[in-house]
Amino acid sequence: MLARLACIAVTHAFTALRLIPMNDHDKDIEILALRHQLAVLQRRLGNQRPGFQAADRAFLATLLAPLPRAALRRLRLIVSPDTVLRWHRDFMNNRHVRLSRNPRAGRPRTVTSVRRLILRLAEENPTWGYRPIHGELTLLGIKLAPSTVWEILKAEGVDPATQRSNVTWATFLHSQAEAILAMDFIETVTLSGQRQYILAAIHHARRGVRVLGTTAHPTHAWVTQAIKNLVMDLEDAGRLAAIKFVIRDRDAKYPAAIAEILGQAGIRTVLTAVRTPRMNSIMERWVRSLRRELLDRALLWNEAHLRRALREYEQHYNHHRTHRTLQAAAPLHAVPEPLEPVQIERLGIRRRDRLGGVLHEYQHAS
Known part of the structure; x- marks a missing residue:
């Protein structure tokens, strides 16, 4: 900016020298012509703001700031007098900062690699404040003041205090x-007009789904038996010991007894907050897929037909439907090895329909 400002100043200095031999009559004519050209440009710009650069603002502010407001208004500037005065204040403030800054004062700036390491430690260890991070740096042989760690975290928008030690819900999940x-x-309604209630469970890591049952009357006894069946199935599959939490909402259809049943199996029940579906977001996402891919597209006559359709959809979802979280694998089916070029040239694919064509699956023709 300083180079451009100097160029503008030199240019206008030569322009001022050109004005010295001119008489007042010639100057008045030139002023009227320039004012008319300015009016034409203002009409062309309309409501558009002129593109002043920093050097332009500094030059105009230095040139026009000594004039009183009345004189500035008579000049018919593109910008208002208040804007010119604000430019002058900003220019003087920046000039004061530049003159008062001493690059050699204070402590030297922390090495970039150390700053990155501090931010990495804070990201990978959300329970650490600036003191544990400083201690870890000390163990690595990096000598740094705790206040420096605090300042680096604060400058990057990371809370350096112990408030960060609270584990967020997303981190827990x-x-x-x-x-x-x-x-x-x-909830869904069959063509017979009967309202049906589907109880389902999903594993957060593998995204495997199990439909626990469907009924028109979700009594406490029915729900309790469905949870017992789930616990037995997990035990038979050898996965009961790995499950520690069950997330559900506060629906009145869940009896209080299921917390005791799950507790005896070493599973803790975690209740979501009222009207906070995001706390059970993975399950809510599966419900959305179920409605879009099955319930909203199939004509389900009665409860028996709904059960058969849910079994088909459960098989499709677990063994064939790909998931972005699983890198395009299905919950219970890994991604196969890539095909060889010869196999791709002789590609033969057949389609398998489920539920009368509601769901399509594609496989290699044998």
């Missing part, structure tokens, strides 16, 4: 995904 099941009730 991510770190404990292998140990979390989520469940929910889904």
Whole structure:
């Protein structure tokens, strides 16, 4: 900016020298012509703001700031007199900062690699404040003041105090995904007009879904038996010990006894907050997929037909439907090895329909 400002100043200095031999009559004519050209440009700009650069603002502010407001208004500037005065204040403030800054004063700036390491430690260890981070740096042989760690974290928008030690809900879900099941009730209506309640559970890490049952009358006894069946199935599959949490909402259809049943199996029940579906977001996302891919597209006659459709959809979801979280794998089916070029040239694919064509699956023709 300083180079451009100097160029503008030199240019206008030569322009001022050109004005010296001119008489007042010639100057008045030139002023009127310039004013008319300015009016034409203002009409062309309309409501658009002129593109003043920093050097332009500094030059105009230095040139026009000594004039009184009345004189500035008579000049018919593109900008208002208040804008010119604000430019002058900003220019003087920046000039004062530049003159008062001493680059050699204070402590030297922390090495970039150390700053990155501090931010990495804070990101990978959300329970650490600036003191534990400073201690870890000391163990690594990096000599740094605790206040420096505090300042680096604060400058990057990371809270350096102990308030960060509270584990967020998202962090809990991510770190404990292998140990979390989520469940929910889904309501639907069959063509017979009967309202049906579907109880399903999903594993957070593998995204495997199990439909625990469907009924028109979700009594406490029915729900209790469904939870007992779930516990027995997990035990038979050898996965009961890995499950530590079950997330559900506060629906009145859940009896208080299921917390005791799950507790005896070493599973803790975690209740979501009222009207906070995001706390059970993975289950809510599956419910959305179920409605979009099955319930909203299939004509379900009665409860028996709904059960058969849910079994088909459960098989499709667990063994064939891909998931972005699983890198395009299905919950119970790994991604196969890539095909060889010869196989791709002789590609043969057949389609398998489920539920009368509601769901499509594609496989290699044998």
